[in-house]
Amino acid sequence: MLVGHSPTSTPVRDMQRGSSTPEMSTINPDQTNITSRNKRFRPEFSPEKEGLSFETRILSLLTDWKRDQDIVLSKLSSDFAEVKSQNTKIEKSIESINARYECMKQTVDKLQEERSDYRSFTIQLEKRVDDLQRSSRSSGIEIRNVPFNVNETADDLSVIVLKICNAIQSPMVKLDLRDVYRLPGKKGSSRPIVAELQTVQQRIKVLDAARIFNKDRPVTDKLNTGHIAIDGPLMPIYVSESLPGYLKQLFYEARAFAKSNNYKYCWSRYGKLFLRENDESNPITITSLACLKQLAK
Numbered sequence: 001m002l003v004g005h006s007p008t009s010t011p012v013r014d015m016q017r018g019s020s021t022p023e024m025s026t027i028n029p030d031q032t033n034i035t036s037r038n039k040r041f042r043p044e045f046s047p048e049k050e051g052l053s054f055e056t057r058i059l060s061l062l063t064d065w066k067r068d069q070d071i072v073l074s075k076l077s078s079d080f081a082e083v084k085s086q087n088t089k090i091e092k093s094i095e096s097i098n099a100r101y102e103c104m105k106q107t108v109d110k111l112q113e114e115r116s117d118y119r120s121f122t123i124q125l126e127k128r129v130d131d132l133q134r135s136s137r138s139s140g141i142e143i144r145n146v147p148f149n150v151n152e153t154a155d156d157l158s159v160i161v162l163k164i165c166n167a168i169q170s171p172m173v174k175l176d177l178r179d180v181y182r183l184p185g186k187k188g189s190s191r192p193i194v195a196e197l198q199t200v201q202q203r204i205k206v207l208d209a210a211r212i213f214n215k216d217r218p219v220t221d222k223l224n225t226g227h228i229a230i231d232g233p234l235m236p237i238y239v240s241e242s243l244p245g246y247l248k249q250l251f252y253e254a255r256a257f258a259k260s261n262n263y264k265y266c267w268s269r270y271g272k273l274f275l276r277e278n279d280e281s282n283p284i285t286i287t288s289l290a291c292l293k294q295l296a297k
Contacts (some may be wrong), residue, residue, distance in 0.1 A: 069265060138271075139178075139203045140242030143193040145235055147225065154180055161195045163228040164237065170209035176202060194242050203241070207269075210239035241268050250286065257292045 005040075089191040098188060165172045178196040185191040197203050214222040224234045243251060247268075254273050258266040265276035273286040275295070286292065 037196040082095045086107065139197045140201055141195050141197065141206055142240050143243040144238040144240070145190055146193055146237060147230060147235065148182070148190050149233065157181065158195055159194075160193065160228060164223070165206060165209075165241065167227040168206070168209040168239070170201070170221065171208050172197075172206075190230075196242075205237065205243065241271065243268060243271065247271065247273065250289065253289060253292060254286050257295070261296070 028280065073225060089099055107152065121163055143161065149156065158174055158177055161177060161180055176198050178198055180195045181192065182191040184191055197206070210223065220234075223237045225232065226234045227238060228237075240251075251266075251273055252266055254275060257263070257265045258275055263275050263277050264279070267272070267274055272285045276283050284291075284295070
């Protein structure tokens with residue numbers, strides 16, 4: 001059997017509680033799906049703030065570093081520009097020096113060419129002078145190592161020359177002598193005597209006679225002051241051609257070379273100088289010091 005229940009009465013408190021619920025119609029439909037979040041409180045020394053502070057310091061350091069680098073690069077750029085300017089000046093200086101060097105080189109080459117021409121011309125002049133001197137002395141003989149007499153005269157010298165000619169068996173008379181004199185030199189020394197004969201043939205005759213006279217004699221008996229009755233210790237007397245000054249010096253050098261290099265003969269004939277190492281070797285003509293240097297090699 002159905003039991004009928006009467007409706008349960010709603011307490012006033014429940015109704016009042018229900019009525020406190022806001023009306024749905026008053027809610028903005030656009031905000032129905034938005035979740036509301038409250039901003040979280042960050043402490044003063046939170047990790048996020050420290051990260052931001054670190055980034056700021058890094059940016060500051062990079063900014064300072066960039067500024068320093070810009071200053072350095074600016075200085076380097078300035079220094080480079082200065083170096084480049086100096087290099088440009090140096091290059092111009094080098095070009096100027098090269099130009100002057102080439103000019104000087106051309107001048108030196110020209111001077112050397114002129115010097116060569118002058119040298120050739122000088123050699124030609126020397127040869128002509130040599131020929132003239134030989135021609136002027138073609139009949140002269142030179143007598144060396146005859147003691148000097150303070151009061152001697154030209155006649156005394158003529159007597160000495162004639163005595164020597166008689167001693168070597170090539171007699172002559174005073175008329176055969178054009179001139180007799182001593183060469184300049186240190187006062188009081190035994191300066192050479194030069195006798196200018198009348199003819200070249202007379203000179204050749206005297207020189208051949210002197211060579212023959214000494215050829216087979218011992219050293220102590222070769223032509224000396226005893227053969228012409230000059231008082232005092234015996235001194236060798238040498239008779240040779242009268243040579244020009246430069247040939248005389250060359251003859252001296254040739255004799256010294258022959259002595260130091262064991263050459264047996266050194267002599268002059270017809271204005272020419274000769275060396276001979278031994279009896280089997282051929283004569284060597286000496287025309288300059290270069291010949292002696294060549295032989296010494």
